[in-house]
Amino acid sequence: MGMPLARMKGFRRLTKVADALEIVLKESSKVRVGGEVISAENAFGRVLAEDVVSQYDVPPYDRAAVDGYAIRSEEALSASQSNPAIFRVVGTVGAGGGQWKVGSNEAVEIYTGGVMPEGTDAVAMAEDCERKGDEVLVLRAVPKYANVSRKGEDIKRGEVVFRKGHLLKAWDIGVLLSIRMREVAVRSRLKVAILSTGSELVEISDPKALDGWSVVDSTRPMIKALLAQAGCEVVDGGIVQDSLEEIRDRLTKLAEGADLLITIGGTSVGGRDLVPEALEGVQGSRLLFHGIAAKPGKPLGFGLYIGKPLFMLPGYPVSALVGYESFIELTISSITGFPRRERRRVKARLSRRVPTSPGIRHFLRVTLEGEGDGLMAKPIALTGSGLLSSVTKADGMVIIAEDKEGLEEGEEVEVELLGD
Amino acid sequence: MGMPLARMKGFRRLTKVADALEIVLKESSKVRVGGEVISAENAFGRVLAEDVVSQYDVPPYDRAAVDGYAIRSEEALSASQSNPAIFRVVGTVGAGGGQWKVGSNEAVEIYTGGVMPEGTDAVAMAEDCERKGDEVLVLRAVPKYANVSRKGEDIKRGEVVFRKGHLLKAWDIGVLLSIRMREVAVRSRLKVAILSTGSELVEISDPKALDGWSVVDSTRPMIKALLAQAGCEVVDGGIVQDSLEEIRDRLTKLAEGADLLITIGGTSVGGRDLVPEALEGVQGSRLLFHGIAAKPGKPLGFGLYIGKPLFMLPGYPVSALVGYESFIELTISSITGFPRRERRRVKARLSRRVPTSPGIRHFLRVTLEGEGDGLMAKPIALTGSGLLSSVTKADGMVIIAEDKEGLEEGEEVEVELLGD
Numbered sequence: 116m117g118m119p120l121a122r123m124k125g126f127r128r129l130t131k132v133a134d135a136l137e138i139v140l141k142e143s144s145k146v147r148v149g150g151e152v153i154s155a156e157n158a159f160g161r162v163l164a165e166d167v168v169s170q171y172d173v174p175p176y177d178r179a180a181v182d183g184y185a186i187r188s189e190e191a192l193s194a195s196q197s198n199p200a201i202f203r204v205v206g207t208v209g210a211g212g213g214q215w216k217v218g219s220n221e222a223v224e225i226y227t228g229g230v231m232p233e234g235t236d237a238v239a240m241a242e243d244c245e246r247k248g249d250e251v252l253v254l255r256a257v258p259k260y261a262n263v264s265r266k267g268e269d270i271k272r273g274e275v276v277f278r279k280g281h282l283l284k285a286w287d288i289g290v291l292l293s294i295r296m297r298e299v300a301v302r303s304r305l306k307v308a309i310l311s312t313g314s315e316l317v318e319i320s321d322p323k324a325l326d327g328w329s330v331v332d333s334t335r336p337m338i339k340a341l342l343a344q345a346g347c348e349v350v351d352g353g354i355v356q357d358s359l360e361e362i363r364d365r366l367t368k369l370a371e372g373a374d375l376l377i378t379i380g381g382t383s384v385g386g387r388d389l390v391p392e393a394l395e396g397v398q399g400s401r402l403l404f405h406g407i408a409a410k411p412g413k414p415l416g417f418g419l420y421i422g423k424p425l426f427m428l429p430g431y432p433v434s435a436l437v438g439y440e441s442f443i444e445l446t447i448s449s450i451t452g453f454p455r456r457e458r459r460r461v462k463a464r465l466s467r468r469v470p471t472s473p474g475i476r477h478f479l480r481v482t483l484e485g486e487g488d489g490l491m492a493k494p495i496a497l498t499g500s501g502l503l504s505s506v507t508k509a510d511g512m513v514i515i516a517e518d519k520e521g522l523e524e525g526e527e528v529e530v531e532l533l534g535d
Numbered sequence: 536m537g538m539p540l541a542r543m544k545g546f547r548r549l550t551k552v553a554d555a556l557e558i559v560l561k562e563s564s565k566v567r568v569g570g571e572v573i574s575a576e577n578a579f580g581r582v583l584a585e586d587v588v589s590q591y592d593v594p595p596y597d598r599a600a601v602d603g604y605a606i607r608s609e610e611a612l613s614a615s616q617s618n619p620a621i622f623r624v625v626g627t628v629g630a631g632g633g634q635w636k637v638g639s640n641e642a643v644e645i646y647t648g649g650v651m652p653e654g655t656d657a658v659a660m661a662e663d664c665e666r667k668g669d670e671v672l673v674l675r676a677v678p679k680y681a682n683v684s685r686k687g688e689d690i691k692r693g694e695v696v697f698r699k700g701h702l703l704k705a706w707d708i709g710v711l712l713s714i715r716m717r718e719v720a721v722r723s724r725l726k727v728a729i730l731s732t733g734s735e736l737v738e739i740s741d742p743k744a745l746d747g748w749s750v751v752d753s754t755r756p757m758i759k760a761l762l763a764q765a766g767c768e769v770v771d772g773g774i775v776q777d778s779l780e781e782i783r784d785r786l787t788k789l790a791e792g793a794d795l796l797i798t799i800g801g802t803s804v805g806g807r808d809l810v811p812e813a814l815e816g817v818q819g820s821r822l823l824f825h826g827i828a829a830k831p832g833k834p835l836g837f838g839l840y841i842g843k844p845l846f847m848l849p850g851y852p853v854s855a856l857v858g859y860e861s862f863i864e865l866t867i868s869s870i871t872g873f874p875r876r877e878r879r880r881v882k883a884r885l886s887r888r889v890p891t892s893p894g895i896r897h898f899l900r901v902t903l904e905g906e907g908d909g910l911m912a913k914p915i916a917l918t919g920s921g922l923l924s925s926v927t928k929a930d931g932m933v934i935i936a937e938d939k940e941g942l943e944e945g946e947e948v949e950v951e952l953l954g955d
Contacts, residue, residue, distance in 0.1 A: 155739065155756075156739065156756045156759075159760035159763070159764070160764075171747065173924075175747045175748065176747075176748070182803075182806065209735075209777075226803075226806060227803065228735075228750075228850075230748075264922070268922070269922040269923060269924045270924055276927075277927075284927075284953075285757050285758075285760040285761045285764065286757055286852065286856060286923055286926045286927060287927060288753075288756050288757050288760050289753040289754060289756065289757035289852045289923050290753070290923050290924070290927055291753075292739050292751050292752070292753035292756055293751060293753040293852075293923060295739070295744055295745055295751055296739075297739050297740065297744075315629075315648075319575065319576065319712050319715070319716075319717055320717065324715055324717075325715055327591065327595045327596075328595065328596070328650075330648075331712050331713060331715055332712070333708075333709040333710070333711075333712035333713040334709060336575075336576045336708050336709065336712055337705050337706055337708050337709035338705075339576075340579035340705040340708050341705045343579070344579070344580075344705070357629075383602075383646075383647065386602065386646060430648075432706065432709045432713075436706060454954075457879065459877065502684070502688065502689045503689060503706055503709050503710050503713060504593075504689045504690055504710070506706045507696075507697075507704075507706060507707060507710055533704075534874075
């Protein structure tokens with residue numbers, strides 16, 4: 116009963132989403148992520164810490180690009196159906212195999228990938244030849260280097276193959292191995308520590324979780340899954356009670372090993388802002404904003420805790436999700452170079468008027484009906500940001516800018532699809 | 536020198552991509568993937584093996600959706616600034632906490648998430664109240680259930696929350712935990728066995744890999760990375776020599792534990808189709824097609840090996856990639872329900888004429904220049920499908936349909952972006 120009621124009246128000041136993001140990105144740009152050397156075979160999805168320069172030519176030698184006969188092109192420059200060039204076949208070369216030396220008017224039967232024999236400079240395609248015992252008739256003119264993949268044609272020795280900061284795709288792994296790299300220097304994964312606050316919360320593994328009155332912590336596992344998807348290493352700080360001291364103790368331990376900190380809940384607890392308060396008087400810690408002009412998502416806070424960026428997500432899952440997507444995901448991507456998930460977008464018309472509060476960015480969950488040009492977005496009418504079903508039942512999200520004074524029925528909107 | 540030359544003249548018959556895909560999907564539809572029960576916290580990205588029905592109401596009780604005062608709404612139905620309703624404040628309820636019983640003209644200070652005290656049915660928002668010592672003045676009319684999240688409002692007990700076959704997103708994990716599910720039945724990961732063939736190949740870990748004449752197996756690690764990304768469990772069968780017996784032995788071992796089989800290379804080796812030949816005379820094995828009307832990607836084969844679908848990818852990385860993306864990825868997605876990566880597409884104009892062979896589907900790698908309406912796609916001119924740099928240097932891929940007779944300079948094309 117002794118709680119100060121002023122806080123109950125809401126946040127003193129709401130920071131605009133764009134301004135809040137600027138503060139977050141500025142502080143986060145000071146985060147330095149180290150590098151590590153890992154096996155190239157396991158580097159898919161990692162970001163390069165250094166330029167990659169090839170130490171080898173690829174292909175490492177001139178090789179046949181087709182099945183046929185390796186010859187000296189000068190001896191078949193004017194070959195034709197009526198005037199074939201005739202060669203004596205002196206050997207066979209398969210992929211990667213054998214090294215032959217070829218003299219005048221000699222040919223080697225060669226298969227795709229085979230090393231070009233010494234003395235030869237072109238391959239007459241099998242389709243353009245007629246084999247007669249030990250001889251082959253070339254029935255078409257063969258220019259120099261015809262059907263030959265030249266040494267270094269794919270990648271030259273000394274060539275910068277990938278730049279520092281490049282995100283390695285599956286085929287890039289193929290390239291790293293083809294230039295014979297066993298190991299590669301990549302940026303370390305971003306270490307993100309995460310912590311739930313709330314005396315009412317229990318872990319799903321807790322026997323109390325099955326009691327109808329307890330509140331299972333469902334937001335932290337959701338955010339953990341998103342962090343893992345964004346390529347982060349998650350340090351799980353579990354649940355702490357609503358106590359300034361416990362919150363400080365746990366955050367201090369986590370701050371030591373982490374690049375970023377995330378708390379969930381404790382930004383508006385029984386009239387108190389426990390996590391924001393926890394920053395007070397701790398060296399290297401300060402609150403940079405608390406309360407943003409977003410709906411849902413308002414109780415988001417951000418600051419530094421012992422020098423580490425600290426995101427204070429609201430405990431309610433939809434608010435936490437909006438906070439994660441609008442701030443944390445962008446921060447991770449700006450620090451690591453890991454690409455942000457791009458959602459597909461479609462245009463649709465609103466099925467009804469949507470009133471909004473001026474100056475606030477709204478995140479409207481909608482279902483979609485119809486298709487093509489007739490696509491209709493139906494707002495999901497629900498009371499609170501506690502309602503995860505507003506996301507699971509939604510097909511997409513419409514972001515309504517601060518300067519809009521509501522949306523009209525039939526108005527065209529852009530819908531971010533939540534399908535992936 | 537004794538190789539039969541007929542094979543050198545190319546494939547006897549090329550199967551159209553669409554026909555080939557139909558064969559592949561028909562055979563693959565017979566694959567049955569089992570289920571397994573896993574922890575709900577770790578179920579992100581998995582596909583449900585059963586419907587999920589909630590055993591609980593969410594929220595489990597009526598709770599406050601805002602900070603304020605829990606009251607009996609009938610006692611504040613006509614409250615206003617000039618005619619406030621007055622209540623005696625008898626207690627405080629925080630998130631999830633304490634159960635109070637409230638009498639006539641009594642109120643409980645309540646915070647978002649708090650359990651509604653017995654006897655109350657609405658919350659007067661703090662903004663609409665004036666607190667005076669032990670009393671609170673409600674200055675605005677409060678309808679029944681105002682600012683209350685009703686029991687079961689988010690999810691009702693007995694409700695089907697997700698259907699069998701649903702792919703679990705991050706927020707779905709939040710939902711599973713909020714309905715107090717510890718474990719969930721999901722489809723097992725698809726087990727895909729993969730094998731490279733080629734006597735010339737060495738593993739990157741092999742000391743010979745650094746010798747300039749050896750060929751490092753770079754295609755298998757690339758396909759392994761793609762399979763892992765598609766949610767498969769990869770069984771790595773390593774490299775086998777170009778020997779019918781060795782290929783059969785290894786495939787037979789792998790077929791036992793795998794749902795799908797993939798070989799790389801051996802579809803056109805020194806004039807012989809070793810892997811296709813390996814199927815002959817093995818019970819439950821037959822070749823369904825070999826050679827498709829695609830460029831690159833022609834030497835692709837498909838069949839059954841001891842009853843298991845077997846994809847025979849060409850050894851050349853770009854051909855293998857086209858084979859993977861055009862057939863294997865679709866097969867995995869059709870069996871598991873795991874969504875196919877959707878590439879973003881842009882429209883662009885071709886910088887030059889591109890001749891194509893009629894009846895063949897072409898996969899053209901392009902770089903992009905300019906932006907918006909002026910976007911220009913420049914074809915990458917390279918000789919062979921051995922050249923991975925044609926993919927790594929490309930910004931996108933243009934798929935040219937079989938019925939096109941080349942593309943004209945300036946023609947508008949759709950480019951699949953390779954960025955992700």
